[in-house]
Amino acid sequence: MARKLYVIGNWKMYKTSREASAYIEALAPLVEGESACVYLAVPFTSIASASACAKETNIVIGAQNMNDAREGAFTGEIAGLMLKEAGAGFVLLGHSERRHIFGESNELIHKKILRAVRDDIQPVVCIGETALQRKSDQTQKVIEEQLVSALEAVPKEALDSLMIAYEPVWAIGTGKVPTLHQIQEIHHFCRQCIAQILGARKASKIPILYGGSVKPENAADIVALDDVDGLLAGGASLNVEAFSAIIRNASKEKTPKKVRKTTIKRVKK
């Protein structure tokens, strides 16, 4: 059984709900029939209208964040149940902008994952090292800590839908992309870590996406890597032509890979 291929767009704090509807109407015919699963993480205010627009299409609408509580006196926060009712099928959790601008910890992200699972929303958990961490040879340590904290004690049934997105912080919005060798190496390392936490069988099934300066020009080469199951695009997903080109270029069958028992080499700086 081949792992599916996913292409996710993260709009961040861009596009009103009117702009979102126009975008989805333009995107839908361009990506109809492509083999990749197409996901769009839109702002909260666009979830309801975007899901209505995407209803008869192969586009899944999701959110970019949620609170870890079911409900409560948390002014300005959004609960998973609210997202679900508005039409969100998935939620990005632990994006580096949430971690670094809004101070979200590994512990909070873990709680959000548990909540998303209880509220029946597919969690897409973002991980990645900063430039400083990479420079000081901390990449593997940081990634491992983020994965252990995210995945330990997550109920087994949740793991059928959970996805991981590896996004090196220094590659987000900068135009800098790790080499293909570095991407494969760190994705393989992620899969090894997941295997240690959850076992090799689960690890071979969990999709691991790459994010950070994804463009139509690099999409095909990145998804061709053994341990890459898709892409998470930020800036390029704001433009219908660019995002549909990423989806087209990435859409290809991928065969499942067993978790290899080889020792992982140090990630190059």
Ligand code: 13P
């Ligand atoms: P860019 O594609 O703009 O680098 O953003 C990546 C990202 O943060 C997606 O979540």
